[in-house]
Amino acid sequence: MNILALDTSGPVCGVAIANEDAVRYEGAAVNRFTHSVSLMRMVDEAFEHTGLTVSDIDLFAAVVGPGSFTGVRIGVSTVKGLAHGAGKPCVGVDALEALAAGIAGGDALLCPIQDARAGQVYGATFTAGLLPARKLNDMAAKLDDYLDAALAVAGTQQPLLFLGDGVKPCRARIEERLGARALLMPPHLCALRPAAVCAVALQRQAEQVDYLTLAPHYLRAPQAERA
Numbered sequence: 001m002n003i004l005a006l007d008t009s010g011p012v013c014g015v016a017i018a019n020e021d022a023v024r025y026e027g028a029a030v031n032r033f034t035h036s037v038s039l040m041r042m043v044d045e046a047f048e049h050t051g052l053t054v055s056d057i058d059l060f061a062a063v064v065g066p067g068s069f070t071g072v073r074i075g076v077s078t079v080k081g082l083a084h085g086a087g088k089p090c091v092g093v094d095a096l097e098a099l100a101a102g103i104a105g106g107d108a109l110l111c112p113i114q115d116a117r118a119g120q121v122y123g124a125t126f127t128a129g130l131l132p133a134r135k136l137n138d139m140a141a142k143l144d145d146y147l148d149a150a151l152a153v154a155g156t157q158q159p160l161l162f163l164g165d166g167v168k169p170c171r172a173r174i175e176e177r178l179g180a181r182a183l184l185m186p187p188h189l190c191a192l193r194p195a196a197v198c199a200v201a202l203q204r205q206a207e208q209v210d211y212l213t214l215a216p217h218y219l220r221a222p223q224a225e226r227a
Contacts, residue, residue, distance in 0.1 A: 001058045005197035008035040008075035009067025009095045014194030015042040023195045024050045061201035064092035065217035066122035072216045080211040089208035093200045096124040100132035102196040108159040113166030121166045140219040
């Protein structure tokens, strides 16, 4: 099964093509261009470099959130269009679950966090695996409230491993609260891997839907509605 996965939920624009046996293509762009400019160029490159065409894709996957409102819509809308044109199914992938899926093994509680702005983070907790075992549902909360929830499901002495674009702005407070129990991934390991989106989509292929049903997953109302 060939899967094309797109992620535009955060700062990185990601595209991957994979099947059960191998990652055929993976691209992640961090640059001055918006995701709307970068994404289709990367999709074209993925097909060119693999020799595949859109008709060779069996399942289209999009990160449906949580994340940037505009960013999520770019990826979801693109997958809806590709799936409609190809007459193939698609599947939504949770950004926090995909972040956790990029970590192999270890005893730490995985704590993917994204910068939700407005003094909040999007966060959840998992233990490592494919699929990662969820311990805390996705939430949009102030950092301290999220840390309280994560500590409540962690073992007494269990370390907590943080990754995602929320690590940079939250690093000082996490270290202040957790001390030596906090493990913070360095910048080059913090980003969501597009190939991990493919891996999660492969595991969740039974949840595939048609292009009309695929929709973003938001944890709070847009700023315009909140204001």
